[in-house]
Amino acid sequence: MEGRKRYQAFPRRRENNITLIGMPGSGKSTLARISASMMKRPYIDTDHVLCEMENVRSTGELSAKTDFRGFVEAEERAIRSLPLDLDNHFIATGGSAVYSARGMRHLQKLGPILYIEVPVDILLSRLGDLDERGVILRKGQTFEDLYKDRHRLYRRYADMEFRVDELDVGSSAKLLVALVTFLEKEREKHHAEETYCRYRNRV
Numbered sequence: 049m050e051g052r053k054r055y056q057a058f059p060r061r062r063e064n065n066i067t068l069i070g071m072p073g074s075g076k077s078t079l080a081r082i083s084a085s086m087m088k089r090p091y092i093d094t095d096h097v098l099c100e101m102e103n104v105r106s107t108g109e110l111s112a113k114t115d116f117r118g119f120v121e122a123e124e125r126a127i128r129s130l131p132l133d134l135d136n137h138f139i140a141t142g143g144s145a146v147y148s149a150r151g152m153r154h155l156q157k158l159g160p161i162l163y164i165e166v167p168v169d170i171l172l173s174r175l176g177d178l179d180e181r182g183v184i185l186r187k188g189q190t191f192e193d194l195y196k197d198r199h200r201l202y203r204r205y206a207d208m209e210f211r212v213d214e215l216d217v218g219s220s221a222k223l224l225v226a227l228v229t230f231l232e233k234e235r236e237k238h239h240a241e242e243t244y245c246r247y248r249n250r251v
Contacts, residue, residue: 069146
């Protein structure tokens with residue numbers, strides 16, 4: 049956490065969707081899908097939106113057909129296609145979503161953003177073939193370099209960080225649901241207190 053603003057950010061009155069960001073292999077899509085099911089909420093994976101918009105079978109296929117800038121621009125279009133009146137969804141994003149400031153501002157309007165943080169050694173053990181996963185590395189860049197570069201951006205845009213390490217996905221989802229439930233109650237309490245204070249000041 050980076051000081052008090054991290055705790056103040058989640059209660060801000062925005063839309064009520066929950067967006068998960070993080071590295072490939074961090075489990076964003078699985079966590080979002082399972083958590084949405086547990087909370088009986090809809091689920092969106094922006095990678096699926098991207099593939100449909102670009103008429104490709106996978107993000108790996110898209111990354112093979114375009115360069116880094118083209119991929120980021122396509123991802124931004126997919127993210128910004130999400131309607132601003134989206135209600136109570138869990139949203140999983142691609143790992144490179146944070147390279148688009150416009151895309152991230154759009155997600156911020158939709159609600160709180162959680163960074164699913166997983167240590168780099170665990171990520172590498174999960175990922176396998178980086179090309180198949182659509183992980184784009186610049187010439188001479190290692191996965192560790194990519195992690196350091198993105199970690200800074202994830203922390204910039206996240207309202208809160210959620211670190212799972214070696215927990216299995218079921219336990220991680222239960223913890224995430226508990227966290228979201230608690231924070232949403234805190235947000236409502238925070239909003240109610242602000243509303244009461246404004247009312248008291250007027251009477």
